[in-house]
Each structure stands twice: as C-alpha cells, then as structure tokens.
Amino acid sequence: MSVTTRRDGDARPAEWTAAPPSPGGTGRPWAASLAWTFVRQVHGNRVAVVDAPAGPIELDADALVSGAAATPLAVLGADCALVGLASPQGPVGAVHAGWRGALAGVLERTVDAMRALGASEIVAVLGPCIHAECYEFGERELDRVAGRYGDSVRSTTAGGRPALDLPMLVERSLERAGVAPPEQIAGCTACDDRWYSHRARGDRERHALVVWREERARP
Numbered sequence: 725m726s727v728t729t730r731r732d733g734d735a736r737p738a739e740w741t742a743a744p745p746s747p748g749g750t751g752r753p754w755a756a757s758l759a760w761t762f763v764r765q766v767h768g769n770r771v772a773v774v775d776a777p778a779g780p781i782e783l784d785a786d787a788l789v790s791g792a793a794a795t796p797l798a799v800l801g802a803d804c805a806l807v808g809l810a811s812p813q814g815p816v817g818a819v820h821a822g823w824r825g826a827l828a829g830v831l832e833r834t835v836d837a838m839r840a841l842g843a844s845e846i847v848a849v850l851g852p853c854i855h856a857e858c859y860e861f862g863e864r865e866l867d868r869v870a871g872r873y874g875d876s877v878r879s880t881t882a883g884g885r886p887a888l889d890l891p892m893l894v895e896r897s898l899e900r901a902g903v904a905p906p907e908q909i910a911g912c913t914a915c916d917d918r919w920y921s922h923r924a925r926g927d928r929e930r931h932a933l934v935v936w937r938e939e940r941a942r943p
C-alpha cells in the first residue's frame with residue numbers, strides 16, 4: 725500500500741491525464757493499472773466489496789474491501805484519515821474516515837467485511853491526516869466522539885483550543901474491532917505541505933491511499 729503526495733498531483737480520477745498518480749514510483753504495479761476503484765465518500769459507514777479490478781470507477785461508499793489480487797483500492801483525502809488494512813490471508817481494505825464516518829463505525833465495519841472474506845490477522849497503516857495540534861474541534865462534537873470512544877480522543881491544538889485527536893480515534897476504533905494500533909502513522913496534512921489540506925490551505929485537490937494485494941494468499 726502507498727500514499728500519493730502533492731508532487732504526484734491531484735489523485736481524483738477526473739483529474740488524471742494519461743495515467744493514475746504513481747505512489748512509490750512508476751515502477752510499482754499499481755502505476756501501470758488504470759483499474760483503480762475509488763469511493764465517492766459519503767461520510768458514513770458504507771463498505772463496498774470489490775470482486776475484480778475495474779475502473780477507474782467510483783462507488784458510493786466510505787470504505788472498500790477486496791479478496792482479489794491486483795485490484796487497487798483507493799481512498800482520497802485532504803485531512804480525513806485514510807487507513808489501509810491488509811491481511812496475510814489475502815483480503816485488503818481501504819478506509820476514508822473523517823470524524824463522522826469514524827463515529828458511525830466505518831473502521832469496525834471494514835474490519836468485519838475483511839473477516840467475512842477470510843481475514844483472521846489484520847494490520848493497519850494510517851496515512852496522512854490532520855493531527856490534534858491543528859484540529860480545533862467544537863466542544864459538543866468532541867463530547868459526542870469521546871462519549872463513544874473515550875476521553876483519549878480529546879486533545880488540544882497548538883494554541884490551546886479543544887481538539888480532536890483523529891489518529892487516536894482511528895486507534896480506538898481499530899481496538900474495538902480487535903486490530904492492533906497502526907504499524908505506521910504518517911504526518912499531519914495541515915502542517916506538512918507534502919500533502920493536501922482543505923482546512924489549512926483550502927486545497928481542492930486530494931491525495932490518495934492505494935491498497936493493492938500483490939502476493940498470493942498464504943495457504
């Protein structure tokens with residue numbers, strides 16, 4: 725799995741010219757495939773199962789799972805959490821989780837969908853997203869999220885204002901689903917301009933996290 729950066733350009737399929745952006749370099753297999761499946765994110769908890777490569781295509785969902793090899797799953801972001809999930813049993817998943825989707829349980833539902841496809845061990849990677857120091861958050865909404873996921877999601881901005889710790893919300897959601905904390909956590913979209921940020925810079929472009937199952941499943 726890999727994440728595009730600002731240098732790769734706008735990852736939205738309508739903005740592709742001849743080829744998809746090439747996270748990790750043009751030699752990577754997903755760079756040669758046009759068959760990316762995207763979500764037309766609805767900020768809810770809908771998970772779509774992708775049976776075969778097709779695309780570029782957008783499905784109305786917030787997360788994608790697939791048990792098929794060579795089927796690039798992509799989610800787009802510019803502050804929201806992008807989470808890649810993989811399993812040695814084969815199934816992979818890609819999740820777009822803003823706070824609303826996370827509160828609606830999109831991560832737990834995606835893990836469930838991967839288990840239904842045969843995944844018993846699941847590892848997670850958290851792509852770039854807005855981090856607490858830059859994510860001032862309304863107290864009422866913060867109470868709602870903390871009411872469900874616990875006070876560890878509460879934080880403060882660099883300026884001392886109430887903030888949501890989105891990476892922690894992802895971690896708590898994965899924990900509920902029985903998945904260990906992300907093995908890698910990328911930086912903050914708002915204070916690192918390698919990525920796009922809607923909040924910090926009003927960017928309309930999006931970077932993508934793409935998940936691709938290269939290997940055959942372990943027998």
Ligand SMILES: [Zn+2]
Pocket residue numbers: 854855857858912913914915916
């Ligand atoms: Zn930041």
